[in-house]
Amino acid sequence: MCVALLLPTIALEANPLGADAGATGFFTGPIAWNPAAGSITGLVVDGTDNSPVAYATVSLYNAAEELVNGTISDENGQFTVTDVADGTYRVEISFLGYEAVSVPNVTVAGGKAASLGTVTLGASAELLEEVTVTGQRSLIEEKVDRLVYNAEQDQLSKGGDASDVLRRVPLLQVDLDGNVSVRGNQNIRVLINNKPSTIIASSVADAMKMIPADQIKSVEVITSPSAKYDAEGSGGIINIITKKNSLAGYFLNVDTGIGIRGSNLGLNGSYRRGKFGVTLGGFGRAFYNNSETSLVQQFTDSRSEQYGEGSDNGLFGRYNLGLDYDLTDKMFLSGGVRFGIRNFDRDQLQTTNVFAEETPISTFLRDIESESGGNSIDFNLDYLYVIKPGRELSISTLYSTTDENSNFISSNLDGQETVLSRLQNLNDNNNQEITLQTDYIHPIGETQIIEVGAKGILRQVNSDFSYLSSEGNGAFTLDPSNPAGTLDYSQDIAAAYGAYTLSLPGDLTVKAGLRYEQTMIDATQNNEGIEIPDYNNLVPSVNFSKRLGQTTTVKAGYSRRIQRPWLRQLNPNVNLQNTQNIEVGNPLLSPELTDNFELGYSNMIGKTYLNLSLFGRNTDNAINEVRTPIDSLDGVLLTTYENIGKEQAVGANVFLNLYLTNRWTVNGGFDVDYAQLEGQVTGVDGISVTQTNSGFNYGGRLMSQLKLNKGWTAQAFTFMRGRRVQLQGSRGGFGMYALGMSKEFNDGRGTIGLSAENFAGRGWTIRSELETPNFTQVREDLLLNRNVKLTFSYKFGELEADRARRKTRSVTNDDLMGGGEDGGDGGGAAPAQGRRGGKAPAPKKERKNKNKE
Numbered sequence: 001m002c003v004a005l006l007l008p009t010i011a012l013e014a015n016p017l018g019a020d021a022g023a024t025g026f027f028t029g030p031i032a033w034n035p036a037a038g039s040i041t042g043l044v045v046d047g048t049d050n051s052p053v054a055y056a057t058v059s060l061y062n063a064a065e066e067l068v069n070g071t072i073s074d075e076n077g078q079f080t081v082t083d084v085a086d087g088t089y090r091v092e093i094s095f096l097g098y099e100a101v102s103v104p105n106v107t108v109a110g111g112k113a114a115s116l117g118t119v120t121l122g123a124s125a126e127l128l129e130e131v132t133v134t135g136q137r138s139l140i141e142e143k144v145d146r147l148v149y150n151a152e153q154d155q156l157s158k159g160g161d162a163s164d165v166l167r168r169v170p171l172l173q174v175d176l177d178g179n180v181s182v183r184g185n186q187n188i189r190v191l192i193n194n195k196p197s198t199i200i201a202s203s204v205a206d207a208m209k210m211i212p213a214d215q216i217k218s219v220e221v222i223t224s225p226s227a228k229y230d231a232e233g234s235g236g237i238i239n240i241i242t243k244k245n246s247l248a249g250y251f252l253n254v255d256t257g258i259g260i261r262g263s264n265l266g267l268n269g270s271y272r273r274g275k276f277g278v279t280l281g282g283f284g285r286a287f288y289n290n291s292e293t294s295l296v297q298q299f300t301d302s303r304s305e306q307y308g309e310g311s312d313n314g315l316f317g318r319y320n321l322g323l324d325y326d327l328t329d330k331m332f333l334s335g336g337v338r339f340g341i342r343n344f345d346r347d348q349l350q351t352t353n354v355f356a357e358e359t360p361i362s363t364f365l366r367d368i369e370s371e372s373g374g375n376s377i378d379f380n381l382d383y384l385y386v387i388k389p390g391r392e393l394s395i396s397t398l399y400s401t402t403d404e405n406s407n408f409i410s411s412n413l414d415g416q417e418t419v420l421s422r423l424q425n426l427n428d429n430n431n432q433e434i435t436l437q438t439d440y441i442h443p444i445g446e447t448q449i450i451e452v453g454a455k456g457i458l459r460q461v462n463s464d465f466s467y468l469s470s471e472g473n474g475a476f477t478l479d480p481s482n483p484a485g486t487l488d489y490s491q492d493i494a495a496a497y498g499a500y501t502l503s504l505p506g507d508l509t510v511k512a513g514l515r516y517e518q519t520m521i522d523a524t525q526n527n528e529g530i531e532i533p534d535y536n537n538l539v540p541s542v543n544f545s546k547r548l549g550q551t552t553t554v555k556a557g558y559s560r561r562i563q564r565p566w567l568r569q570l571n572p573n574v575n576l577q578n579t580q581n582i583e584v585g586n587p588l589l590s591p592e593l594t595d596n597f598e599l600g601y602s603n604m605i606g607k608t609y610l611n612l613s614l615f616g617r618n619t620d621n622a623i624n625e626v627r628t629p630i631d632s633l634d635g636v637l638l639t640t641y642e643n644i645g646k647e648q649a650v651g652a653n654v655f656l657n658l659y660l661t662n663r664w665t666v667n668g669g670f671d672v673d674y675a676q677l678e679g680q681v682t683g684v685d686g687i688s689v690t691q692t693n694s695g696f697n698y699g700g701r702l703m704s705q706l707k708l709n710k711g712w713t714a715q716a717f718t719f720m721r722g723r724r725v726q727l728q729g730s731r732g733g734f735g736m737y738a739l740g741m742s743k744e745f746n747d748g749r750g751t752i753g754l755s756a757e758n759f760a761g762r763g764w765t766i767r768s769e770l771e772t773p774n775f776t777q778v779r780e781d782l783l784l785n786r787n788v789k790l791t792f793s794y795k796f797g798e799l800e801a802d803r804a805r806r807k808t809r810s811v812t813n814d815d816l817m818g819g820g821e822d823g824g825d826g827g828g829a830a831p832a833q834g835r836r837g838g839k840a841p842a843p844k845k846e847r848k849n850k851n852k853e
Contacts, residue, residue, distance in 0.1 A: 228439070251270050340375060377401055382396045565589040608657065623644075624647075637777065714740070736757060763786065
């Protein structure tokens with residue numbers, strides 16, 4: 001309501017040049033607002049492939065050759081110069097790397113619009129140093145509600161997975177397990193090409209291992225999501241865009257790599273003729289590593305000390321088949337099937353010593369074989385009707401299912417490693433989702449866009465767990481002394497939203513929205529009903545983006561977010577894999593609510609790009625890990641999840657991209673926030689006590705790339721994540737570094753590369769410390785992650801320029817808490833923002849380059 005009252009006042013006081021994160025008027029002289037003035041419109045395209053040229057400079061000169069007005073083309077190559085008085089002008093369109101085009105004798109009369117039609121730019125005969133710099137500026141793109149990191153130039157991550165790419169993205173931090181956080185907050189949603197998957201709902205870290213780094217085109221960090229997105233993800237949304245090919249012909253790309261810590265093989269191909277297209281891809285990655293852990297837990301009268309050596313092996317794969325068909329020039333249909341597999345095994349020899357004060361009372365030697373595996377299948381069918389440019393109706397469907405198991409066998413050994421007894425845990429889980437979503441975009445006039453939509457999600461989570469035991473190496477039988485049971489958890493969500501985008505005079509874009517979500521829960525544990533209340537939520541959001549001159553953008557945003565618990569937090573399976581630190585989920589968890597605030601500033605100062613953001617968040621009913629002593633004599637802790645109370649954080653993020661020369665770039669960033677946590681924790685006597693903790697969280701990254709002659713490229717990268725404050729202590733930090741070289745051959749069709757990671761040391765130790773009035777815990781994990789890898793890729797096939805294809809919208813379920821995807825606002829491609837000069841948004845075309853993805 002406050003926004004609605006404020007907007008008319010702003011509109012009366014400012015200059016109606018229109019605004020958008022991708023285009024800006026650059027004429028800075030005093031211009032009075034004349035509603036009867038005319039305008040000049042046009043479309044700028046590349047003469048080679050007819051693709052749009054974004055951010056081309058449009059200059060308007062009068063008969064005296066004086067610069068009187070101008071603008072910049074938007075992301076679709078369209079431009080509108082507004083507030084043009086009657087007269088005859090010369091219009092010049094230019095962009096670095098192209099020959100400037102001059103259009104004389106353009107007449108504006110009677111306050112009407114004059115159209116230049118399509119203006120074609122040809123390549124410049126001389127490529128100056130600034131041409132390269134301008135191209136590299138696209139490493140980071142600023143939009144009204146997100147930051148876009150273009151990852152296609154990343155050589156060091158070849159042969160790796162999505163985690164390797166995300167460590168290079170501003171605002172993000174990734175731990176060694178692959179858990180992702182935004183500004184220190186792991187409660188995020190991760191999408192892949194705007195599509196969720198139930199495997200991500202189970203584990204973000206595992207899902208990241210399935211995605212090959214070589215296939216990632218860009219990463220969008222949406223810190224202030226609009227109302228079109230699901231309300232989930234208190235830290236924001238990460239949208240991973242994979243490389244796509246929309247050209248006619250066939251294409252096949254082979255990516256392979258081998259290293260001392262992991263190897264990979266990927267094949268991706270496509271075929272397209274006329275109205276029909278098909279894509280087929282697959283990627284597999286295996287890794288192998290050793291690890292060492294130590295755990296010391298100190299209680300009032302006892303202490304346990306534990307040491308383990310493990311061998312880790314994993315196999316991850318992701319395969320997809322996609323089809324699309326143009327029903328008519330305005331109606332488009334697409335569908336796809338995606339299949340993912342994951343397997344992770346660890347064999348660990350673990351020694352535990354228990355002391356009463358300083359007197360040894362027991363020693364345990366265990367051989368623990370654990371396996372975690374599963375598969376996910378996603379089916380989607382999407383329909384898009386382009387009523388006219390900018391006005392669209394889409395219907396999207398999705399069926400997603402994930403089967404997951406997390407099992408282990410623990411063998412108790414004597415000193416000669418003879419098996420005395422064995423304990424086996426079987427923990428099988430299934431997560432299914434059926435989603436139907438519809439979205440409608442409608443421009444109003446030249447400066448406004450209305451978006452409305454509705455969505456329904458039917459979600460079913462099932463868990464079945466039990467324990468078996470045996471004497472020696474005998475047969476396993478059901479163990480009645482250890483917990484067994486089932487969980488059936490049904491969650492249905494109905495949602496509707498409305499969003500409004502307004503381009504105001506003075507290069508200001510406002511995007512506001514309101515979303516309503518109703519969540520209905522029906523749950524049973526061991527066939528007995530659990531009382532979990534339904535709940536309704538209104539989720540507002542508002543974002544402002546203001547252009548100052550040609551190179552500066554300031555942004556402000558507010559959004560409310562919901563964080564529903566995820567599968568592993570709900571699962572009541574009692575995990576006895578480590579008998580000193582038992583873990584169990586909590587099916588009674590309720591969602592947490594977070595208010596997010598942010599201010600952002602970005603500027604291109606000479607050859608240096610600067611992005612600075614300040615943020616704050618306040619979370620009620622926060623979900624946290626809580627540890628409680630349950631057997632202090634044997635030094636045993638129970639870890640579970642509780643809605644503990646409040647979390648508050650304020651912080652800043654700084655990112656710099658420096659162009660030292662036209663071939664040498666350096667970029668990096670630093671994140672810091674101060675967090676305060678407060679919650680109720682159950683003590684050893686069963687009485688709840690209030691516990692607080694606070695401190696700084698920090699992290700940073702630095703990357704440099706040097707392009708040499710004859711297709712050679714060198715790159716260096718380092719990453720550091722400091723400690724993370726938790727309610728009962730802190731989790732230790734870690735770092736990594738890498739150097740690499742790559743060489744292109746056969747006109748860029750092939751690339752071979754060699755890189756080394758963490759080569760100067762044996763590994764990296766993470767130290768975590770927990771402290772309460774009843775116990776302390778110190779854990780150290782040594783990861784032996786020194787690695788050398790050789791990568792190879794080659795492109796086959798011939799592609800020819802084809803007309804741009806409209807991308808259908810797709811379902812995005814952004815509504816589950818992650819452990820710790822072209823910016824479709826909840827349903828596909830990014831909604832068009834208010835265009836420069838108030839031009840209604842046009843269909844976005846994909847740039848096409850011969851023989852390139």
